[in-house]
Amino acid sequence: MPTSSKKEKLIEGVLPESKAHELLYKMVLTRAFEENAEEMYGLGKVHGTMHLSIGEEGVAAGAGPALRPSDYLLNTHRGHGHFLMWGGDLNRMMAEFMGKEAGYCRGRGGSMHIADVESNNLGAQGIVAGNLPISVGVGLSIQMRKTDQVVLTLFGDGAANEGAFHESLNMASIWNLPVIYLCENNQYAMSMAFERAFRVEQVSERAAAYGMKGLTVDGNDVIAVYKAVSEAAEQARKGAGPTLIEAITYRWKGHSKSDRQLYRTREEVKKWMEKDPIKRFAAKLDVDEAGLKEIEKKAKEEIRKAVEFADNSPEPDVNTILEGIYA
Amino acid sequence: MRELSYMEALREAMRQAMQKDDRVFLIGEDIGIYGGAFGVSAGLLDEFGPKRIIDTPISEAGIAGACIGAAVTGMRPIGEMQFSDFVVIAMEQLVMQGAKMRFMFGGKAEVPFVMRLAGGSGTGAAAQHSESLENWFVHVPGLKVVMPSSPYDAKGLLLAAIEDNNPIMFFEHKVLYKTKGPVPEEMYTIPLGQSHVVREGKDLTVVATSIMVSRALEAAEQLSKEGIELEIIDPRTLKPLDEKPIIESVIKTGKALIVHEAVKTGGFGGELTAVIMESEAFGYLDAPVKRLAGLDTPIPYNRNLEYHAVPQVENIVEEARKLVKGQY
Numbered sequence: 001m002p003t004s005s006k007k008e009k010l011i012e013g014v015l016p017e018s019k020a021h022e023l024l025y026k027m028v029l030t031r032a033f034e035e036n037a038e039e040m041y042g043l044g045k046v047h048g049t050m051h052l053s054i055g056e057e058g059v060a061a062g063a064g065p066a067l068r069p070s071d072y073l074l075n076t077h078r079g080h081g082h083f084l085m086w087g088g089d090l091n092r093m094m095a096e097f098m099g100k101e102a103g104y105c106r107g108r109g110g111s112m113h114i115a116d117v118e119s120n121n122l123g124a125q126g127i128v129a130g131n132l133p134i135s136v137g138v139g140l141s142i143q144m145r146k147t148d149q150v151v152l153t154l155f156g157d158g159a160a161n162e163g164a165f166h167e168s169l170n171m172a173s174i175w176n177l178p179v180i181y182l183c184e185n186n187q188y189a190m191s192m193a194f195e196r197a198f199r200v201e202q203v204s205e206r207a208a209a210y211g212m213k214g215l216t217v218d219g220n221d222v223i224a225v226y227k228a229v230s231e232a233a234e235q236a237r238k239g240a241g242p243t244l245i246e247a248i249t250y251r252w253k254g255h256s257k258s259d260r261q262l263y264r265t266r267e268e269v270k271k272w273m274e275k276d277p278i279k280r281f282a283a284k285l286d287v288d289e290a291g292l293k294e295i296e297k298k299a300k301e302e303i304r305k306a307v308e309f310a311d312n313s314p315e316p317d318v319n320t321i322l323e324g325i326y327a
Numbered sequence: 328m329r330e331l332s333y334m335e336a337l338r339e340a341m342r343q344a345m346q347k348d349d350r351v352f353l354i355g356e357d358i359g360i361y362g363g364a365f366g367v368s369a370g371l372l373d374e375f376g377p378k379r380i381i382d383t384p385i386s387e388a389g390i391a392g393a394c395i396g397a398a399v400t401g402m403r404p405i406g407e408m409q410f411s412d413f414v415v416i417a418m419e420q421l422v423m424q425g426a427k428m429r430f431m432f433g434g435k436a437e438v439p440f441v442m443r444l445a446g447g448s449g450t451g452a453a454a455q456h457s458e459s460l461e462n463w464f465v466h467v468p469g470l471k472v473v474m475p476s477s478p479y480d481a482k483g484l485l486l487a488a489i490e491d492n493n494p495i496m497f498f499e500h501k502v503l504y505k506t507k508g509p510v511p512e513e514m515y516t517i518p519l520g521q522s523h524v525v526r527e528g529k530d531l532t533v534v535a536t537s538i539m540v541s542r543a544l545e546a547a548e549q550l551s552k553e554g555i556e557l558e559i560i561d562p563r564t565l566k567p568l569d570e571k572p573i574i575e576s577v578i579k580t581g582k583a584l585i586v587h588e589a590v591k592t593g594g595f596g597g598e599l600t601a602v603i604m605e606s607e608a609f610g611y612l613d614a615p616v617k618r619l620a621g622l623d624t625p626i627p628y629n630r631n632l633e634y635h636a637v638p639q640v641e642n643i644v645e646e647a648r649k650l651v652k653g654q655y
Binding site: 046047048049099100105107108109110112113126127128129130158159161162163164189190191192196197198258259260262263315316318321322325 | 356357359360361362364365366382383384385386387388389412413415416450451452453454455456622623624625627628629630631632635636
């Protein structure tokens with residue numbers, strides 16, 4: 001956990017107040033990024049698809065600051081928030097989203113594959129559970145290099161039903177690897193409701209099958225996520241092995257742009273919107289409605305500038321299409 | 328004849344097959360109330376219920392295994408890989424189990440399932456959702472590989488595939504889903520292993536698959552104005568491959584251009600080239616056999632790069648013109 005000056009107030013005894021305000025801003029920024037993304041898609045400014053994490057910002061806000069810049073991140077397809085919380089630069093992120101050369105992946109990856117290898121951010125993932133086995137390798141490498149790094153591996157409830165989940169958690173456990181498995185349980189694997197896809201009540205129950213610690217936290221509570229990830233990181237750094245954390249949250253928007261959301265009711269979505277992680281965190285920090293409006297205004301302005309930056313960035317040169325391929 | 332989209336033709340084939348035969352069912356991710364990621368199975372849940380339109384967790388190996396196990400015990404499953412890219416997770420079941428079962432068991436087992444896969448680029452879905460992997464399966468004895476290029480073929484080939492007693496990899500193209508064409512209302516089958524001469528011409532044989540068939544047709548219209556007449560052949564099933572019409576065409580035109588979206592290296596074009604070179608058409612060739620295929624790269628996200636990563640109409644026009652004019 002970060003150290004703080006003696007004077008600074010700690011939120012719930014753990015998170016320095018200034019850091020907390022920074023996180024609140026980044027949560028608002030994430031939402032503004034995604035609302036803008038949706039708008040640009042509607043206007044035909046971007047193509048393809050995108051996966052919005054609106055309503056789930058609390059998980060990223062709690063997880064990112066619990067780790068150190070030297071740690072590793074394995075992100076998911078719904079990972080804009082985690083990317084920002086990991087210190088991602090908004091301009092380069094926007095440029096990637098818009099397929100521009102100035103983007104993190106030179107416009108080759110897009111929203112679903114955005115990565116920043118230089119900051120140990122090993123990328124978002126288009127294959128459900130595709131990053132889970134990789135986390136075993138990253139953990140093994142940390143162990144072999146004898147550093148005190150850890151790897152944060154993100155995935156959704158859907159990924160927990162891929163075979164790769166089983167192999168990965170088991171290997172990380174038997175070798176005591178410094179991996180934090182953070183499951184963002186947003187209740188739906190695309191259209192598949194959690195209740196239809198699992199016989200267990202909680203994903204975290206499965207930790208027992210691998211002999212590792214498992215816990216479920218409120219994913220819309222930033223501090224709860226922060227505490228859980230901090231504790232898991234501390235254990236991992238001590239050589240106590242991996243932890244499976246399940247953060248319960250909810251996806252307000254459809255799975256992707258093709259989703260008509262026939263599998264759930266508006267009432268259900270509304271019920272969850274009342275548990276807005278941004279409003280909850282703002283209240284915790286005594287930021288009132290007017291204060292939040294100010295923050296939103298600032299975030300929207302930053303988004304506007306990022307779009308301007310990306311708009312003014314060049315398209316990748318077609319003659320460079322084979323760059324990055326070595327075979 | 329009435330027109331249907333490629334997607335509607337596929338849906339109608341599945342609906343009619345399920346109405347006719349209780350053993351036919353559909354299994355895959357988000358195929359029920361969601362209607363499939365691209366809407367191919369929209370409405371089928373209402374008509375057939377959740378016991379025959381089976382939504383699965385995200386478990387591709389499980390879907391493939393479920394198809395194999397049900398097929399070998401008397402059912403006729405249709406599996407769906409939401410994006411053909413995801414088939415990599417199901418490879419063991421398909422390649423080691425489904426493809427080999429009949430042979431390993433002395434020809435005594437029948438494994439009648441169809442795996443439908445949504446493939447191809449052009450939707451901005453980037454590197455992990457845009458691949459064309461059909462040729463991997465051509466290389467596996469025991470699997471048939473089908474690639475419909477039109478709504479008419481989509482329905483007739485899918486019905487033939489469902490009737491077949493062997494595992495079939497049925498590659499659909501995402502960009503073709505909304506294209507329209509004439510489709511008969513009644514059930515009909517197009518035999519697997521029958522190439523289709525889509526357009527007759529005297530100057531150059533173009534063998535094209537999937538979406539490249541319509542692009543080749545467009546190229547042919549342009550070149551026709553220059554007095555160049557392309558003969559276009561769609562193999563429709565890559566395996567079994569009906570070689571005869573291809574060989575006969577090359578004997579007639581003396582030149583061949585193969586066009587597919589999948590990357591060139593290790594692609595089906597190499598196989599087709601060898602088929603031509605090993606045949607009696609060899610002596611009639613007055614130009615090298617040429618391949619026009621996807622660049623050897625994963626599909627980029629950027630729209631312009633994505634466009635240039637695979638053959639487009641103008642590339643076919645240019646390559647065909649060069650071949651006909653002896654500029655190779």
